[in-house]
Amino acid sequence: MTVLAGAHVFDPETGETTRADVRLEGERIAEVGSGLDGERVDCSGGLLIPGLIDCHVHVAFPRPEPLPRSARILEAVPVLRGLLARGITTVRDAWGADAGFKHALREGWLTGPDLLVSLRQLGPTGGLGDSWEPPAGAVDTLGDPSLPDPLFDGPDAARAAVRRMVRAGADWLKVGASGAMRALRDGLDVRPTDDELAAVVDEARRSGRDVMAHAHTPAAVVSAARAGARSIEHGTFLDDAAVEALADAWYVPTLSPINETEFAETHRRSVRLAVEAGVRIAAGSDLAPRPHVDLTTELRLLAAVLGDAAAVKAATSEAARLLRLDDDRGRVEPGLRADLVLLDGTGLEVADLPGRVRAVWHDGKPVPALGAMTP
Template identity: 50%
Template sequence: MRQVCTTGGIGDHWTPATGPYNGYADPSMPDPVFDGPDGARAAVRRMVRAGADWIKATVTGSIVAGTGVHDVQFTPSEMQALVSEAASRQRHVMVHAHGARGAELAARCGARSIEHGVYLDEAAVAAMVENGTYYVPTLSAHGSPEHRHSVQLALAAGVPIAMGTDNPVTPHSQALDEISALAHAGLGAVGALRAATLNAAQLLQFSDRGEIAVGKRADLVLLDGDDLAVDNLATRIKAVWHNGKRFR
């Protein structure tokens, strides 16, 4: 699924040389570009029509592209319309935001999560706490000192932190590296494992998983040893169960 954006955002694959260019995405996917509150609502409807369970929005530029990381590319009315329309269709909005002002705007408008958040500040994390917004740092994709500082600010303020990768920049297969990065950024081993399990399940509103408890789905990983260290996790995996069935 494509990430929605305003004209010129990172989901707008237009270049002066070629004009519209869909080489980065399946051309059968809906147009993600919008402008104005009515356009935001229409973009959500296009994504839902195509089968999206979540709406991914890009409120700032991209570190990978090297442009606009501190820009705020949505107006408040556009962000509010996006979240409102998603909610009317039982969807939530996850927001790509590097700069603090973009993250703060998204949180104040009701975004479910902030992805990346490399340059957060006190005002941004306060907005996230006030609105119950989760933080998904994706440290393994960036991991600068500023990024780790943002994690520490969020942690100290009580922002719920969930683990996620930045696929395809860092594929899902590198999730174990992200757990280690979170631990070293201040969460510790227990906090990093919680971010990857219960917190992630709560973010996604999967009430039937994320912890070992009666009545919950048995998605389990058995590690060699009895310590909680999260470095070199791949070498310690002894068995894996998915939905109660052993796969390894």
């Protein structure tokens, strides 16, 4: 039994910190209290927070240049390793990783966070999931049978697309309720119909799965939320109607990739609107642009709008709730998964999280520092 001794412990639900010991047994937290017995690890002068959860990553996103298929997969190895070393212990992949990544992590072939996969982003012909570039034509660089055809036209075809993803091992279904930002700028925003979105959500539910919806525009947010998507990703251009529709969904803003664009302030305004309306917010970095930005960057941007405590909650207990994992992780409580991060200093400020990470535990086991894992 290991006792993490003398740290301050952060409770994301209350926003409070308390001086306490944390006793680990196997992969679980056994006890939180004072003077606990066990092999003690000195955590004094530090802050223990739950392992961080990133609800929107792309650990195996295709590169823009033509490369063999194996390059996309092999690049994910250091990406996953680096995420875990920085305290990100659970991630939901928003397309690109297949079920083989999960197998490799379970078998110990790869080091990384717990991984939930969506495989591909579903959408209609001409929509988000259609790898077609006028006038070149089809430019799908994946060419991988483990990542099935994501396109549909009509509600029945939408159900079939969901079934293809489920058959291939998807934990979540991702649908493009709007096009990408470039499509919006070019006037090429092909969106699924309300009937198609409803079919995606219903078929996912019949399979015991939830839907995450890529949606930049207010109309797309409203359609996806009303169809029953559990989370709305991006939501760059929220208005009052979109915020009202989000009452029954989670909002994953992914501020990082848009932070350096002309839409950055509009996006922050959307987050403020959502916060004022009491919308549930979970953190996601949209880890795809290169050089990669991860959840530690996203938390700094979220904190500028939400405050530090609410930003960390969005990446711990609230993220776990969105992913239906709140009975297993996201808080420092007995019985939950021993995914923990020890930060230097007892304050919660997230401005420089990577520089503050002193130690990480995943499933109760210490994670080697990133330098120690470098070949």
